[in-house]
Amino acid sequence: MTNLEIFEFCKSKPEKHFDQFYFFVDKDKNLAEHIEKIKRIKEKLITLKEILKRSNTEKLAEQIFEDLSIELINGGSYSEFACFANACDTSINKVSRNKKLLRELTELYLQKREIIEIVPAEWVQAIIDKGASRRKGKSGEDKLSKILLQNGFSGTKTIKDFIEANKTFADFTGGESGDFSPVGVYKNFGVKFGKKTQGKKLDLIIKKDGQIYFLEAKHLKVGGGVQDKQIIEIINLLNFKTGKENHHTVSFLDGIYSNALLSIGVGSRSRKLKNKIQKQYVDVIKSLKNNPGNFWLNTAGFEKFFL
DNA sequence: CATGGCGAGAAACGAACTAC
DNA sequence: GTAGTTCGTTTCTCGCCATG
Numbered sequence: 001m002t003n004l005e006i007f008e009f010c011k012s013k014p015e016k017h018f019d020q021f022y023f024f025v026d027k028d029k030n031l032a033e034h035i036e037k038i039k040r041i042k043e044k045l046i047t048l049k050e051i052l053k054r055s056n057t058e059k060l061a062e063q064i065f066e067d068l069s070i071e072l073i074n075g076g077s078y079s080e081f082a083c084f085a086n087a088c089d090t091s092i093n094k095v096s097r098n099k100k101l102l103r104e105l106t107e108l109y110l111q112k113r114e115i116i117e118i119v120p121a122e123w124v125q126a127i128i129d130k131g132a133s134r135r136k137g138k139s140g141e142d143k144l145s146k147i148l149l150q151n152g153f154s155g156t157k158t159i160k161d162f163i164e165a166n167k168t169f170a171d172f173t174g175g176e177s178g179d180f181s182p183v184g185v186y187k188n189f190g191v192k193f194g195k196k197t198q199g200k201k202l203d204l205i206i207k208k209d210g211q212i213y214f215l216e217a218k219h220l221k222v223g224g225g226v227q228d229k230q231i232i233e234i235i236n237l238l239n240f241k242t243g244k245e246n247h248h249t250v251s252f253l254d255g256i257y258s259n260a261l262l263s264i265g266v267g268s269r270s271r272k273l274k275n276k277i278q279k280q281y282v283d284v285i286k287s288l289k290n291n292p293g294n295f296w297l298n299t300a301g302f303e304k305f306f307l
Numbered sequence: 308c309a310t311g312g313c314g315a316g317a318a319a320c321g322a323a324c325t326a327c
Numbered sequence: 328g329t330a331g332t333t334c335g336t337t338t339c340t341c342g343c344c345a346t347g
Contacts, residue, residue, distance in 0.1 A: 077338075091337065136318060138341065173342080201315095222319065228333080230318090255318090276333070 003288045003295045006305055013300030014259040021143040022219060022255075024132045031121055034128075037071060038079045038119045044068040045081060046117070049110050065103060072096035078127045084109050140217035140254065141171065141203045144302065148206070151307045159188045167208050172201040180205060185214075191242050202237075206250075208306060213295075214242070215250040220257035223277060227257070231280050238287035238294045249294045258298045 001009070028034065044064050051057040051064070073096050076082055082092035085105060095101045148169050149155060156162045156170050159179035170180045178184050182201055186192045189212065193202055206213040216237050220227050234251035242249060253261070261281055284296055297305060 093338075130319095132318095136340095138317080140317085178343095218317090220318075223333085226334095226336085227318075 001305070003292055004285075006301055007284075007288060007296050009304055010296070010298040010301035011262045013298070013304075014262065015254050015256060015299055017256060019143075019254065019299075021146075022136050022139050024129075024136075027125055028128050031124060031128075034078050034124050035119045035121060037076060038124065039117070041068065041071050041076055041079045041081055042115055042117060042119070044071065045106065045110070045115055048106060049115070052107070052110070065099060065106070068106070069096055069099070069102055072102075078124050080113070080115075081106075081109060083127070084113060136219060140219045140252070143254075144204060144215070144217055144252065145169070145171070147303065148306065153206070153208075153306075159184070162205075162207060165207065169204050169206040172203055172205065189247065190244070191247060193240070203252075206306065211246045211248060213248045213250045214240075215252055217252040217254075219255040220253065221255045223257055223260070228276060231261075234296075235280070235283050235287055238284065238291055238296060240294065241291075242293070245293070247293075249291075250297060251295070252297050252302060254299050262298065 044067055048061065048064055048068070051061055072079075072082070072092055076096070077092055079092075085092045085095055088105060088108065095105050145155065152167055154161075154165050154168045156165060156168050157179075162168055162170055162179070172185070173181045179188060182193065185205070189205075191214065193214065202214050202216045204213075204215040204217070206215060214237075216234055218230050218234055220230065223231070231253075234253065237249045237251050240249045261277055261284070288294070288296060295305065
């Protein structure tokens with residue numbers, strides 16, 4: 001199959017809306033600890049509310065701010081107070097280590113918000129759930145690794161094993177050492193990724209039938225902001241010249257934004273391309289035509305191509 | 308060898324902007 | 328004025344590396 005044919009195949013097999021690989025539905029294991037911590041934070045804030053009204057309490061106040069600071073530094077981000085920091089154009093991380101800023105934020109908080117002592121577990125879990133997207137960092141790579149492992153690929157850690165195996169894959173690693181670090185990849189395969197991206201590494205190196213695929217996986221639900229740059233990044237990967245017949249790059253995109261991009265289609269020739277996603281689509285097609293050795297895949301395409 | 312600190316990488320949402 | 332599009336931002340998690 002050519003890269004354009006597999007691209008067409010991907011268009012016919014969109015992503016499912018619910019993809020279990022990106023679910024985080026279990027309750028937080030440390031929920032009870034979070035609740036205790038939030039209670040302690042609230043106690044401190046309530047105390048401060050009282051003593052700041054009085055005079056000659058500066059020493060005591062200072063001590064309590066110190067205690068509050070320590071509580072906040074070690075994971076106080078699920079408290080209402082931390083949420084309030086976001087409302088004040090900052091984050092609790094930036095404020096918790098700075099006495100002056102912490103005091104300013106606290107005074108504002110006491111003035112603008114009420115403090116109630118109860119900490120319902122469901123509320124804390126809700127704040128955690130709201131931030132579930134931040135946990136998906138490695139999910140994409142894990143998903144593909146799992147699919148490969150379940151279908152006869154071995155996972156290798158060293159270049160020696162990688163060379164000996166027929167169907168295998170390895171994770172890109174960071175740092176300077178390691179067979180699959182940026183330096184190692186350059187040494188072992190003669191390709192240098194991340195020249196224009198401050199040494200950013202890819203996700204997986206897959207080997208099948210003597211062909212080697214350098215893959216970057218992205219998971220997107222919506223476009224905009226950073227995501228647009230992510231798309232640029234994986235389109236650039238399609239245009240990467242590996243310099244060898246059997247070396248390919250693969251841009252993998254899943255999540256429902258993948259469907260949005262694939263469903264654009266090439267409209268009539270006269271129609272002007274108005275928005276970003278249409279332009280992204282056209283850029284992908286153009287890049288595939290110019291680089292027949294490189295591939296764009298979604299989940300179904302990945303399975304079709306590698307299994 | 309174990310532990311802690313630090314930087315890189317990941318995605319979602321809401322506000323600002325633009326075009327009609 | 329409204330609908331649609333683009334831009335800007337936040338913080339967690341993981342792995343590397345230094346330190347004890």
